[in-house]
Every structure is written in structure tokens, then in C-alpha cells.
Amino acid sequence: MTSPTDAPLLSIEGLSVYYQQFRALHGIDIAVGPGEIVSIIGANGAGKSSLLKAIVAQVDRIEGRIRFAGEDIASRPTPAIVASGIALVPEGRRLFPSLTVEENLEIGRQIGRKGGGVGFAEIFDLFPVLRDKRRQPAGQLSGGQQQMVALGRALLTDPRLLLCDEISLGLAPTVVNDLYTLLLSINRRGIGVLLVEQDIRRSLAIASRFYCLLEGRISLAGRPGDFDRDTITRHYFGS
Amino acid sequence: MIATYANLIIQGILLGGLYAIFALGLSLSVGVMRFVNIAHGDFIVLVSFLLLTVATALHINVLLALLLVIPLTFAGGYLLQRVLLQRVIGQSVLLPLLVTFGLSIIVQNGLLEGFGADTHTLSAGSLDTSSLHIGSFYVGVLPVATFVLAVALVLGFDWLLYRSRIGANIRAVADDVAAADLIGLSSVRIYAIAMGIVGVTVAIAACFMGLRMNFDATSGPSRLLVAFEVVVLGGLGSLRGTLLGGIILGIAQTLGGQIDGAWQVLAGHLVFLVIFLLRPQGLLPRY
Amino acid sequence: MRRHQHLSIAGGRIVLAGAALGLAVAPSFLDAGGLTVLTEFLCLLVLALMWNLLAGYADIVTVGQHAFVGVGAYAFYGAVVLLGVDPYLAFAAAALMAFAVALPAMVIVFRLRAAYLAVGTWVVAEVLMLIAGKLPNFGFGSGVSLPVRVAREFGARPDVRFATIYWLAFALAAATFASTWLLLRSRIGLGLTAMRDNEEAAGATGVNLVRARIICFLWTAPFLGLAGAIITLQKLRISPPASFSIIDWTVFVIFNVVIGGIGSLEGPILGTALFFILREYLAQLGTWHLIILGSLSIVIILIEPGGLWGLLRRVLGGDLIPVSHRARPGFETNRKS
Ligand SMILES: Nc1ncnc2c1ncn2[C@@H]1O[C@H](COP(=O)(O)OP(=O)(O)OP(=O)(O)O)[C@@H](O)[C@H]1O
Numbered sequence: 001m002t003s004p005t006d007a008p009l010l011s012i013e014g015l016s017v018y019y020q021q022f023r024a025l026h027g028i029d030i031a032v033g034p035g036e037i038v039s040i041i042g043a044n045g046a047g048k049s050s051l052l053k054a055i056v057a058q059v060d061r062i063e064g065r066i067r068f069a070g071e072d073i074a075s076r077p078t079p080a081i082v083a084s085g086i087a088l089v090p091e092g093r094r095l096f097p098s099l100t101v102e103e104n105l106e107i108g109r110q111i112g113r114k115g116g117g118v119g120f121a122e123i124f125d126l127f128p129v130l131r132d133k134r135r136q137p138a139g140q141l142s143g144g145q146q147q148m149v150a151l152g153r154a155l156l157t158d159p160r161l162l163l164c165d166e167i168s169l170g171l172a173p174t175v176v177n178d179l180y181t182l183l184l185s186i187n188r189r190g191i192g193v194l195l196v197e198q199d200i201r202r203s204l205a206i207a208s209r210f211y212c213l214l215e216g217r218i219s220l221a222g223r224p225g226d227f228d229r230d231t232i233t234r235h236y237f238g239s
Numbered sequence: 240m241i242a243t244y245a246n247l248i249i250q251g252i253l254l255g256g257l258y259a260i261f262a263l264g265l266s267l268s269v270g271v272m273r274f275v276n277i278a279h280g281d282f283i284v285l286v287s288f289l290l291l292t293v294a295t296a297l298h299i300n301v302l303l304a305l306l307l308v309i310p311l312t313f314a315g316g317y318l319l320q321r322v323l324l325q326r327v328i329g330q331s332v333l334l335p336l337l338v339t340f341g342l343s344i345i346v347q348n349g350l351l352e353g354f355g356a357d358t359h360t361l362s363a364g365s366l367d368t369s370s371l372h373i374g375s376f377y378v379g380v381l382p383v384a385t386f387v388l389a390v391a392l393v394l395g396f397d398w399l400l401y402r403s404r405i406g407a408n409i410r411a412v413a414d415d416v417a418a419a420d421l422i423g424l425s426s427v428r429i430y431a432i433a434m435g436i437v438g439v440t441v442a443i444a445a446c447f448m449g450l451r452m453n454f455d456a457t458s459g460p461s462r463l464l465v466a467f468e469v470v471v472l473g474g475l476g477s478l479r480g481t482l483l484g485g486i487i488l489g490i491a492q493t494l495g496g497q498i499d500g501a502w503q504v505l506a507g508h509l510v511f512l513v514i515f516l517l518r519p520q521g522l523l524p525r526y
Numbered sequence: 527m528r529r530h531q532h533l534s535i536a537g538g539r540i541v542l543a544g545a546a547l548g549l550a551v552a553p554s555f556l557d558a559g560g561l562t563v564l565t566e567f568l569c570l571l572v573l574a575l576m577w578n579l580l581a582g583y584a585d586i587v588t589v590g591q592h593a594f595v596g597v598g599a600y601a602f603y604g605a606v607v608l609l610g611v612d613p614y615l616a617f618a619a620a621a622l623m624a625f626a627v628a629l630p631a632m633v634i635v636f637r638l639r640a641a642y643l644a645v646g647t648w649v650v651a652e653v654l655m656l657i658a659g660k661l662p663n664f665g666f667g668s669g670v671s672l673p674v675r676v677a678r679e680f681g682a683r684p685d686v687r688f689a690t691i692y693w694l695a696f697a698l699a700a701a702t703f704a705s706t707w708l709l710l711r712s713r714i715g716l717g718l719t720a721m722r723d724n725e726e727a728a729g730a731t732g733v734n735l736v737r738a739r740i741i742c743f744l745w746t747a748p749f750l751g752l753a754g755a756i757i758t759l760q761k762l763r764i765s766p767p768a769s770f771s772i773i774d775w776t777v778f779v780i781f782n783v784v785i786g787g788i789g790s791l792e793g794p795i796l797g798t799a800l801f802f803i804l805r806e807y808l809a810q811l812g813t814w815h816l817i818i819l820g821s822l823s824i825v826i827i828l829i830e831p832g833g834l835w836g837l838l839r840r841v842l843g844g845d846l847i848p849v850s851h852r853a854r855p856g857f858e859t860n861r862k863s
Pocket residue numbers: 019022024042043044045046047048049050051091198
């Protein structure tokens with residue numbers, strides 16, 4: 001396994017996730033360096049979302065260590081984790097549909113790092129369509145626009161690490177292209193990205209490293225260029 | 240004759256203001272936490288007794304006592320939610336109903352134990368009896384003040400919920416609790432704050448109820464029923480509807496009260512049932 | 527299931543059967559005072575079983591069940607005193623009248639969504655009680671006593687009378703229990719149990735849940751009405767505050783079921799029995815009686831929503847009165863904050 005850049009931003013050791021009796025992750029190790037894009041791939045039910053939710057303390061029970069910027073965050077509550085600089089863009093966007101776009105974004109700023117450097121203007125520069133729609137209920141937006149709001153809400157927390165759970169799901173390919181371009185520009189500001197996708201090709205294209213999850217275990221890890229498609233597909237489906 | 244009825248209707252409208260105040264807190268807890276607090280009326284009565292005690296002990300006007308008590312009821316609502324209700328909400332409608340039902344009985348009997356079964360009223364000095372002369376009608380200053388306050392509270396709540404930051408948080412949690420928790424907006428905290436705000440409305444309701452009508456240890460349920468009917472009549476989650484619902488109930492009760500005390504209550508219930516059967520969604524539904 | 531659990535379940539069933547047998551022969555060894563208490567017990571048991579059917583299975587948390595007790599009481603009085611109907615036939619009138627009132631009440635109540643329904647039933651009960659207080663032939667708000675001749679019809683001597691009333695209560699409780707048990711074992715009951723334990727599974731059973739809930743609501747009314755009639759016969763008086771007493775016929779009943787264990791048949795029995803045992807000591811405490819019961823019910827809900835029976839069931843490892851053949855997973859408790 002390739003070792004991450006010197007002092008990792010996020011380092012996870014021996015992480016297991018439980019839902020009551022069911023064990024969704026089996027002692028996995030993952031690291032994300034500062035400003036790195038790391039991709040997590042895996043089939044349905046592999047445990048990708050469980051990993052991201054475990055990082056922000058939104059699963060029933062975990063075992064193992066989660067360190068962020070040198071501090072142990074495994075026992076902290078979600079708001080404290082978010083306030084320390086980790087933002088989740090949840091699977092299915094999870095906006096507040098009756099709140100306006102602006103209110104949804106505003107909540108991002110409230111829950112985030114204090115004295116954050118990111119402002120509304122920057123979000124509207126990144127997503128110009130949202131500027132016109134800022135007083136509309138978020139529930140009335142198109143899927144792609146909603147995904148922009150979800151991303152904007154996460155960015156307004158001024159994160160050092162962005163957790164993206166299937167942000168391209170259900171979106172038209174051109175919209176996905178735009179989102180990925182954005183993700184790269186976000187990353188260039190030094191924000192680390194842990195990118196969960198089922199779409200292998202696209203996410204590996206922008207990641208510097210990846211982990212492939214299979215039934216709660218890491219079946220393959222490394223740099224995208226180190227393996228051919230067949231090897232990755234085999235570890236993805238576990239055949 | 241006509242003048243009598245016009246006068247009654249004015250009294251009814253003014254009474255409706257008080258009823259709207261009863262209903263504000265219930266409407267908020269239903270809309271946000273999605274549970275009906277069976278003890279809502281009992282909490283109002285409890286705080287009336289608290290106001291009575293504070294005003295008597297410190298020899299101060301109840302309105303001043305109200306200012307002292309409001310922070311207490313905010314804290315009370317906050318703690319109640321955080322310590323007790325939070326443990327039972329969200330799983331089913333059954334458990335919060337049963338817990339608040341238990342609270343209702345505890346409060347009623349605790350008050351009986353502490354204050355006996357006598358009826359009481361609150362007094363705000365000369366405000367109690369002074370009246371205004373408008374055209375050919377005499378109306379009490381207190382009922383008018385209560386109504387004006389009700390309108391102000393409805394507008395204030397509208398502002399709080401739709402213009403303020405905490406209001407946006409409350410609506411977010413009402414929209415999707417799980418999403419709020421997932422992104423790090425603690426629903427536990429927001430719920431507790433919302434219940435604290437309910438506590439503030441309970442204090443105001445308690446004060447003006449005590450000024451305008453008799454209360455005793457077991458008056459809570461009838462206040463709950465009024466608040467409930469106002470919320471349902473107005474339309475769930477509709478603040479302006481609360482005012483309208485209160486007014487309709489107030490008029491119905493005042494007219495019914497011309498016959499006797501039982502008809503006063505019965506007329507309110509019957510008007511509620513008829514309107515509810517015709518418009519189950521309420522008169523001014525939000526959604 | 528392990529051997530000792532089989533044994534303890536068998537033991538529990540023997541206790542239950544012994545209690546039923548004891549109730550069946552009670553008049554042969556109890557005096558009038560004892561029989562009066564047992565009659566009350568059986569009536570409250572009927573109310574508990576009915577409230578539990580609604581709140582524990584049909585998802586109808588009613589706070590207005592005293593209404594049907596009151597309607598039964600008034601109908602009984604009306605039939606037997608005002609219409610001169612045969613006293614035993616007057617029971618039928620009580621059941622029918624309660625059922626007749628339940629029909630329009632259902633229309634109102636079922637338009638209210640979940641949490642509102644509770645207060646909605648309360649409003650309906652208030653209306654019925656206030657109307658009862660407006661009835662001229664029923665003594666308006668202060669009520670009226672049952673003439674002595676009516677009481678005599680159930681036995682000229684007081685001890686015979688108490689025994690007769692006891693048998694009526696016993697028959698009602700037995701019928702209520704048996705028929706409710708059969709209802710819960712029918713497709714309707716299975717569908718409702720599935721709904722309570724898991725929304726998705728309920729769809730798969732193919733039971734029309736709205737219809738099932740309506741059936742349950744209507745089901746309870748005649749039983750409550752009959753209980754009201756028997757209570758009237760025992761107290762020899764009707765009046766709006768007593769016949770429609772929310773404390774006696776709803777509040778205590780809810781506490782009994784919650785403490786005993788909601789959503790099971792054992793729970794209401796356990797809770798009502800416990801209530802009568804504790805009442806000997808607690809009733810002297812006056813208002814504290816209710817404060818203690820209220821606190822106890824809240825504590826129970828926090829510890830084990832399945833009540834004392836839920837705790838006991840863990841020890842025994844199974845139901846004494848099997849309702850479905852499927853294991854009951856119990857109430858889901860979500861501990862995530
Ligand atoms: N709240 C939960 N309770 C119980 N089991 C859960 C819960 N959430 C997830 N699981 C289980 O954990 C396993 C991993 O789920 P997870 O959502 O992490 O997968 P995923 O890789 O994100 O899948 P997908 O690509 O479909 O989003 C699955 O078997 C799932 O059924």
C-alpha cells in the first residue's frame with residue numbers, strides 16, 4: 001500500500017462500524033493527506049456511506065481510531081467534528097426542502113468553523129445559477145442545482161476535509177463534468193476530498209489515491225495508475 | 240338587540256386573542272417536534288400559579304412577575320425537552336403522548352396538593368377594571384391589550400420562524416431531522432430551544448389567562464382543548480390561522496355563554512366539530 | 527427455547543389459569559365487600575383490555591374512552607327506567623347505544639392524524655358529557671339515582687344482588703377477553719401487529735389497515751358501554767361527572783395498561799391487578815396516588831415501553847397468552863441522540 005503524504009489530515013485505523021448486531025465495516029485503515037483527493041469505490045452495500053457517516057459520528061457504534069489534524073475525533077459529537085473542519089455532502093443531498101437556497105447555505109455557515117473564510121459571494125461565484133434562485137425553496141430546484149446547494153452548504157462550513165457521498169448520482173453527464181471541475185478547483189484551495197462514488201472511471205480520474213471496498217473490507221488500494229481496469233473491476237465485484 | 244350581539248361578538252373576538260396565545264406554543268411543538276403535548280394546558284395553569292406566588296411573595300405587579308418568570312419557563316421548556324421528551328420523540332406518536340399525559344396528571348395533582356382546589360385569578364392593578372369607550376361600546380382595556388398582544392405575538396412568531404436564524408434552524412429540523420443531524424446541526428439542541436420558546440408562550444398565556452379568567456388546579460385540560468381546537472381550526476402550522484381559529488372559538492363561546500356556563504364550552508366544541516368536518520385541513524392551512 | 531423457560535412459561539400460565547378459576551368461584555367464598563371490589567376490578571379490566579386494543583395494536587391513542595362508559599350508563603338508565611325495558615335487555619341497549627355513538631365519533635376521529643387523534647377523542651368525550659348534563663330526564667348536571675325496584679330485579683337480598691352483578695361483570699370480562707384474543711389472532715390482528723412492529727411488513731400481509739383500525743375502534747364501544755351499565759348497576763346512580771369520569775375510566779386505565787405493559791394481553795391484566803393491590807395503600811394518599819401512578823408510568827416508558835410485562839417477558843422468555851405465532855420483537859428503541 002502506498003503511504004500517504006507525510007502527516008495525514010485524516011487517518012483511520014482499524015475502523016469497524018456496527019448497526020445493532022450487523023457489522024458494516026471490518027477494521028479498515030484509510031488516510032487522506034492535506035489537499036489530497038482520495039477516492040472510495042465499491043459496489044452497493046460495500047460500506048462506503050457507512051465509512052463517511054462514521055467519520056462524522058453518525059452511526060450507531062464504531063471501533064477503531066479516527067484522527068483528524070492530529071486529534072482523536074472518534075468520541076466527539078457531530079457538531080464538534082463539523083466545527084473542527086470536516087463537512088459531509090450526504091448521499092441524496094439531504095437539503096431542507098422548504099427552506100430557501102440561501103437559508104440552506106446559511107445553515108452551512110452556522111455549523112462550520114468559526115471565523116471561516118468562505119462567504120456567500122464565493123459560493124455564488126462558483127455556482128452562478130444559485131444566485132438567481134437564492135430565495136426559492138430548495139425543494140423546487142433541479143437535481144443538479146440541489147447538488148450545488150448541498151456542495152455549497154458543505155463549503156460554507158469552511159472545511160479542511162470534504163466528504164462527498166455519490167454527488168454525481170442521478171445527474172446528467174454534463175452536470176457531473178461541471179461538478180467534477182468544481183471539485184478540482186475546490187481541492188486546489190487545499191481542501192482535502194474523500195470522494196465516494198460508484199462510478200469508477202470518473203472518480204479515479206481525479207483521485208491521487210483510491211481504496212476499493214468490498215463487503216466492508218478494503219479489497220484494493222493504491223494509485224489509480226498502478227492497476228489495470230480488470231484488476232480494479234475484479235476487486236470491485238469480488239469475483 | 241343588535242347592539243347586544245355586536246357587543247358580544249366584539250367580546251368574543253377579544254377572547255379569541257387569548258385563545259390564540261394559548262395555541263401558539265402548542266402549534267410550535269406540533270409543527271416542529273411532531274407531538275401533541277397533552278400537558279400544555281396544565282403547564283399554562285402551573286405557570287399561572289407560579290406568577291401568583293411570585294407576585295404575592297415579592298409584592299410586585301404580575302406583569303413584572305411575568306418578566307421574571309419568562310426566563311424560568313424558557314429554561315423549564317428547554318430542560319423538559321432535553322431531559323425527558325427527547326428520549327421519547329421520533330419513535331412513535333404513542334410514547335410522547337403517554338409521557339405528556341403522565342405529566343399532565345402529575346402537574347394537576349401536584350397543584351391540588353400545593354394550592355388546593357380553590358379558584359384564583361391574577362390581578363394587574365387598575366388594568367383589571369379600566370375600560371375604553373368606543374362608539375356605543377364599552378370594552379375592557381385588558382381584553383383589548385390581550386388581543387393586541389396576540390396579534391403582536393403572531394407577527395413576532397412569524398418573524399422569528401421565517402426571518403431569524405434560529406427560525407431557519409427550527410424549520411430545517413422540522414423538515415428533516417435526520418438530515419440535520421447528519422450535517423452537524425444538532426436536532427437535540429434545536430428541539431430544546433424550540434421547547435424553550437414554547438415555554439415563553441406558556442408564560443405569556445398563563446399571565447393573561449390568569450388576568451382574564453378564573454383558574455384552579457384542574458383547569459389545564461380545558462385550556463388544552465381550546466388550544467388544540469384553535470390549532471386544528473386555523474390549519475396546522477399556520478400562525479395567522481391560529482388567530483382566526485382563536486377568534487372563531489372566542490365568538491362561539493361568548494355567544495354560547497349567553498345561555499349558561501355549560502353551553503359556553505359546548506358551543507365552542509360544537510362549532511369546532513362542524514368546521515372541522517367541513518374543512519379538516521383547517522381554515523388557513525400553510526401547505 | 528431453553529427448558530427452564532418452557533417451565534416458567536408453563537408456571538405463568540398456571541398462575542393465570544388459577545386466577546381465572548379463582549374469579550370464577552369467587553362468589554362462593556367472598557363477602558359483599560370483596561365481591562364489590564372484584565366487580566370493579568373486572569370492569570376496569572374490560573376498560574384496560576379495550577384501551578390496550580386501540581393504543582397497543584390499532585394505533586389509536588384515545589383519551590376519550592370514558593365517553594362510551596358514560597353513554598352505556600345513560601343508555602342503561604334510559605332503557606330500564608324511562609322506557610321500562612327488562613333490565614337484562616337494557617344491557618343490550620347500553621351496548622347498542624355505545625356502538626351507535628361510536629359511528630359518528632369515528633367519522634370525526636379518523637379524520638385526525640396520529641397525534642391529534644388523542645385530543646380529538648377527548649373533545650368528543652367532552653361534548654358527550656356536556657350533552658348528558660343537558661338531558662332533562664336524566665337529572666341534568668347533577669344526575670339521578672337508579673330506583674330501588676331496578677336494583678331489586680337483580681336480587682331481592684343485597685348479597686344475592688352483589689353476586690348477580692359480579693357474575694355479569696365476570697361474563698363481560700370473559701367475553702371481552704376471549705373475543706379480543708380471537709380478534710388479535712385473526713388476520714386483522716395479525717395485520718395490526720405487523721403494522722406496529724414494522725410498517726413495511728404490514729403492507730405485505732394484505733390487510734386493509736384503515737379498515738382494521740376502524741373495526742377495532744367500533745369493536746371497543748359496546749364492551750365499554752356494557753361496562754358502563756354494570757358500573758351504574760353497582761353504583762346505583764348516573765351523573766355526568768361520575769359516569770363520564772375521565773379519571774376513573776380513562777386516566778387510571780391508561781396508567782394501568784402502561785405500567786402493566788401496552789401492546790400485549792398480559793400487560794393490562796397485570797397492570798389492573800397491580801392497581802387494585804396498590805390501591806389499598808395508595809388511595810389514602812389522595813392526590814399523591816395519581817402523582818405516583820403518573821411518575822411510575824413515565825419511568826416505565828423510559829425504561830421499558832413494554833411495561834412490567836415487557837420486563838417479565840424477558841425473564842420468562844415468551845408470551846403466556848400467545849397472540850401471533852411470530853416472535854414479537856418488542857418496541858424498537860432508538861438510542862441515538
Ligand atoms: N442504518 C442502518 N442500519 C442497519 N444497517 C445499515 C444501516 N445503514 C447501512 N446499513 C448496512 O450496512 C451495509 C453498508 O451500507 P452502506 O450504506 O454503507 O453501503 P454503500 O456502500 O454506501 O452502498 P450504496 O452504494 O448503495 O450507497 C449495507 O449492508 C447496509 O444494509
